[in-house]
Amino acid sequence: MRNKIYIVGIGPGREEMMTAEALHVLEQAEVIVGYTFYLKLLGERFQGKEWLSTPMRQEAERCRLCFAEAQKGKKVALVCSGDAGIYGLASLMYEIGKAYPETKLAVIAGVTAASSGAAVLGAPLNHDFCTVSLSDLLTPWDRIEKRLQAAAEADFVIVLYNPSSRKRNDYLLRACDILLRSIEQERACGYVENIGREGTRAETCTLLELRDRTVNMFTTVFIGNSGSEIVNGRLITRRGYHI
Amino acid sequence: MRNKIYIVGIGPGREEMMTAEALHVLEQAEVIVGYTFYLKLLGERFQGKEWLSTPMRQEAERCRLCFAEAQKGKKVALVCSGDAGIYGLASLMYEIGKAYPETKLAVIAGVTAASSGAAVLGAPLNHDFCTVSLSDLLTPWDRIEKRLQAAAEADFVIVLYNPSSRKRNDYLLRACDILLRSIEQERACGYVENIGREGTRAETCTLLELRDRTVNMFTTVFIGNSGSEIVNGRLITRRGYHI
Numbered sequence: 293m294r295n296k297i298y299i300v301g302i303g304p305g306r307e308e309m310m311t312a313e314a315l316h317v318l319e320q321a322e323v324i325v326g327y328t329f330y331l332k333l334l335g336e337r338f339q340g341k342e343w344l345s346t347p348m349r350q351e352a353e354r355c356r357l358c359f360a361e362a363q364k365g366k367k368v369a370l371v372c373s374g375d376a377g378i379y380g381l382a383s384l385m386y387e388i389g390k391a392y393p394e395t396k397l398a399v400i401a402g403v404t405a406a407s408s409g410a411a412v413l414g415a416p417l418n419h420d421f422c423t424v425s426l427s428d429l430l431t432p433w434d435r436i437e438k439r440l441q442a443a444a445e446a447d448f449v450i451v452l453y454n455p456s457s458r459k460r461n462d463y464l465l466r467a468c469d470i471l472l473r474s475i476e477q478e479r480a481c482g483y484v485e486n487i488g489r490e491g492t493r494a495e496t497c498t499l500l501e502l503r504d505r506t507v508n509m510f511t512t513v514f515i516g517n518s519g520s521e522i523v524n525g526r527l528i529t530r531r532g533y534h535i
Numbered sequence: 536m537r538n539k540i541y542i543v544g545i546g547p548g549r550e551e552m553m554t555a556e557a558l559h560v561l562e563q564a565e566v567i568v569g570y571t572f573y574l575k576l577l578g579e580r581f582q583g584k585e586w587l588s589t590p591m592r593q594e595a596e597r598c599r600l601c602f603a604e605a606q607k608g609k610k611v612a613l614v615c616s617g618d619a620g621i622y623g624l625a626s627l628m629y630e631i632g633k634a635y636p637e638t639k640l641a642v643i644a645g646v647t648a649a650s651s652g653a654a655v656l657g658a659p660l661n662h663d664f665c666t667v668s669l670s671d672l673l674t675p676w677d678r679i680e681k682r683l684q685a686a687a688e689a690d691f692v693i694v695l696y697n698p699s700s701r702k703r704n705d706y707l708l709r710a711c712d713i714l715l716r717s718i719e720q721e722r723a724c725g726y727v728e729n730i731g732r733e734g735t736r737a738e739t740c741t742l743l744e745l746r747d748r749t750v751n752m753f754t755t756v757f758i759g760n761s762g763s764e765i766v767n768g769r770l771i772t773r774r775g776y777h778i
Contacts, residue, residue: 301650303554308555309554310554311552311553312553312558316551375660377654377659377661378660378664383657383661383773384776386771387766388778389766393767399653401650403554403646404650407618407645407646407647410618410621410644411620411625411641411642411643414629414642415619415629415642418621418625419622420682421666422663423663423665425663430776431663438689438690439691443685443689446682446684446686447681447682448665523629523633528626530630531622531626531627
């Protein structure tokens, strides 16, 4: 693990939802880089490690911190929630890593919110789906809008990451209005708050109802495709088997 | 676990890539339903269990077998590779489960091939992405074609599941031709064979090169978006951070 940084997806929260491989890498690490919030999620097992972080929005600095520690000869793991390669820091590590050719990188896959949220709701992703982040910090809104529209027209199941924040509290409403241009109001939808953490809460509703729901920043939203339905409170997307 | 069936995603193959939760559920199960091929992947730990299966294409019968065993009072787990809710049997279980209202279902999320393959390739999914299965057993080809075209035009990263089989050995070529209508020939792409299993092999190439590659049925294919690049043999999709 010397001069090799592991970029580890820890899944939604509870340690049981990490892979054995991810747990093993964190056990081997001397320095763990990531939000201190994750330390709380991971529990006492990793309290003894050196734990480093940078404030929100300082993601590039956080990555550089990993390389600096690795160059001191430390065994370093960078942790991201969910899967580090899905709206996480994996690609930024590779970009910054161009300046550190002697340091190897390895990504350890984790369970992303699309998977873990789907498991709570039922089986909404059981056909072609796409993920769209509603955060316009790094992506212009017109590109987000174009993707939502294309996904709706091509009948993908749609998973929305980052549907809300303090400054973007009407973004879910705006997204639903775009989707409602081509999807019927009664389309089966659902969302899950705090997946795999204390206070997990799942709701199903129609697309029109979703438009006026208030969700927090720890929520993942699912818009069904034309073959989705709500069965006993679960959101299900048919694969197409004849039964 | 009586009268409750667990639908378990075991990830790509190696036991270390399962979640602790999935391992725990399989340890508790008395009957495990799934391809015998998975038993080999899972190793000796589960040799002592009662292992039941049905031939390929008999997915509905496999699901009904689960309910029949649960009704005998057995603790039943149905295993799928990757995530059971992504091109797996989770939604079919809910559909068939309408006839068994006394039996509860729970999905245990796993690491799907999009995540595990991305980790091998680098970080290709680090922006909005979609998954498309090229299998037309359950989905008409014109719907697959429409989704590929929409995904390409809206600049999604695209993950292709089931890119090939004995009867569909030109489907990857056909998909690439559809994508090449709106994506440049030099677009950065990659694919991974046998993720998490013996013989894992990752390749990067351009979209035009991908068109003429032969891949086996245990391959997951990644088509980058306009911000993807190949860095030291790794396929990376920029998230948009300023560095």
